[in-house]
Amino acid sequence: MRRADLRTSNINDETLSSDDSVIVDHLTKTFPKSHHIATWLRHRGNPPRFRAIEDVSFRVHRGELFGLVGANGAGKSTILQILAGLTTPDAGTVLVNGVDGAAAPLTLRKQIGLCSAEERSFYFRLTARQNLEFFGNLHGLRGGVLRRRIAAVTALVDLEQSLDRRYEAFSSGMRQRLAIARALLGEAQVLLLDEPTRAVDPVHAAAIRSFVRTIVVEHGKTVVLCTNLLEEAWEICDRIAIIKTGRIVKVATPEELIARSRRRRYAIVFDRCDDDVLARARAVPGIGTLSLQRRHDGVRMQVELDDEARTLTELLQAVSSNGVCVSQVQPDVMTPLEIFSGFAAEADDVR
């Protein structure tokens, strides 16, 4: 790490000695609300801007698969673009393997391999081999070294038989795999994957997820995966950052997210239900979403509530009065979407 690389950073030597491959420190980015020339002139070259991300900080350990999860427009891609050096932040620092992108952009780009979500990031009229040769050249590879790298990375993504087909003849799954192969060409240690399974069928999406996991586990790469598919992040990521409206709401492992989720869901079965029972249930403090399903053996109530024993006790007391008989109480598994929504709602409450 050069001294010069630290000049815009708030990160000290102690921090750098850690095993973090990517350090994002207090990143903020705004974009102009309009790129129209009239707006620019009206505001004398300084048009109003909107905040895409605000004070984002996180660290990715070496050999970790780190997920950035959030809805469309949450700011995931902006973070990835800044990591790749394609967008300049308003404030904050990005270090990739100790290299500050602001001080040494070319050195930073040697550290990263970008896998864009855009199918249009290749030349349609060139073959896969010609495309990879071009991008390999831009990574400074040529001749026999380049040929061997192309053979190696395409074998990894199972595309070596299709190398001499034009890119336009590739399916969406093949295109995504080729994008991953391109990201691996320069032997970067950090891979930035922007929605790698977007527009890919479930079978190929599963294969891509498995492959991404493999390059982390077997090849020791660090991966930052940007996705809005919560199940995908849950399935393969070591840690997940939940992003909402430009802010990081939570960073944790999938298991920790489940454990830390403040809300629990239960399925309660009882013999009958009327408006009075329902009103009493809703009146219990700490009750969240509540739904009823009439079944042959009674009524099944699915209810979300605070993670406190008292809330469940009070709920059971409320519904079992007036002679209602509770026959079953079961904790229900919360889906990643529900956990994500819970954290997002918490962030709203805090704000």
Next chain:
Amino acid sequence: MFASAGGIFVRDARLAMTYRLQFALHWIGIAASVVALSFMAKLVSGRHLGIGGMSYFDYALLNVAFLTLEAGALEGCEKVIRNDQLYGTLQTILATPTSLGVIALGSIAWSFLFALSQIACFLAFGTMFGLRVDRIDPLSLGTFVILAIAATVPLGILSTAMVIVFKQGAPLQFILRNAATILAGVLFPIALLPGWLQHVSWLLPMTHVLSGVRGAFNGVALTQLAPDALWLAAVAFMLLPVSLFTFRLAIARAKFDGTLSHY
């Protein structure tokens, strides 16, 4: 650096070859232009125009042929970067460890080679219709070809910087190409222009390129063409760093505004 620049050149050549009909039409277009000029030359006598003892056919053909160098410079980089904006490849290219200067200059390489082959084709067809090539001064010609490239490349890079910021066909290219056609003495000598326009003409690089090339084909030694050569060398020396700096600023602006992927 050479791998990157070479890669950009090979990519552009490969892409050009995939559009075979368009590629073939270029050469047919050149043949058609030469034939048209040969008929026009029958109407015009060079003696009345004061074009230094050249026939009008030789005069116009050489000018039209070597004007493609400016087109190569202005269109080359701008067209390549514009296509990368449209294809969606620009971001991926800029995410690689290749410097902006190499990307800009590498993007021009194919268009210059293509322009030089077009010139060769013009000259080959021209000789069939009587173009005199027996008096060429090779040193003068070589020098002016190199200076033409050096002086017009910065204009192409400046034009590309405008495309990065404004996302549309660069007005600079439009102005320079039309100015050169009218004011650089392509179809008629500059002496026919009004006095003040002759001063404007003097400012255009292509005026000096075409003057030098015509001199080279007339067998004029480089020492006699020195004023034009020095003017071009000065332009190249001053504008190249300015254009690369402007290109860098344009990319930085696009990165700050988040418009790198816009088109």
